[in-house]
Amino acid sequence: SAVISQKPSRDICQRGTSLTIQCQVDSQVTMMFWYRQQPGQSLTLIATANQGSEATYESGFVIDKFPISRPNLTFSTLTVSNMSPEDSSIYLCSVEVLNSGNTIYFGEGSWLTVV
């Protein structure tokens, strides 16, 4: 498995502001993803974070709203821009680790509340 550290773990944000979530992994990572889990809902993929290039976004998610960086193999950031109450969610970093047999592991998530 892997140790996946996300910061912040929780935050309360004012509407209209932006927040950047960091994800750091302690193992060699082959793939890195960002998911959103809205209250009482399942997980939805926001984007695949690509090292050194633009992320690949899923339908319904755009770079202006959710800019993502991945400067190296083990670190990525997700920014939630111009937040509204509808952005209140858990944001989860997930990774496939080298030699993990196609298993994807998740961090503890960043629990954001927008007021």
Place this chain on the structure above:
Amino acid sequence: AQSVAQPEDQVNVAEGNPLTVKCTYSVSGNPYLFWYVQYPNRGLQFLLKYITGDNLVKGSYGFEAEFNKSQTSFHLKKPSALVSDSALYFCAVRDMEYGNKLVFGAGTILRVKS
């Protein structure tokens, strides 16, 4: 497109009884199937997976799952439930044809009563 369905929003079981959480899948190609558990106020924890091989796969915390190709099912099971098993369980399929992402079911709340 790959998808999974969890037909039960909630499963209730008495402690010590066997439990089953159901999952069916729809995939093109070979299925890569996973179960995850989410405890309150926590992230997702990997329980087990089926990629190939034996249809009965064993995972963490005494859980196992049975892959059934003819019924396109991947039900999660445990012979004897614990109160501490109470959590939200997600079935997922990995879409190896498009982006290698995980596609999740809606989730099933498991409540184990003492």
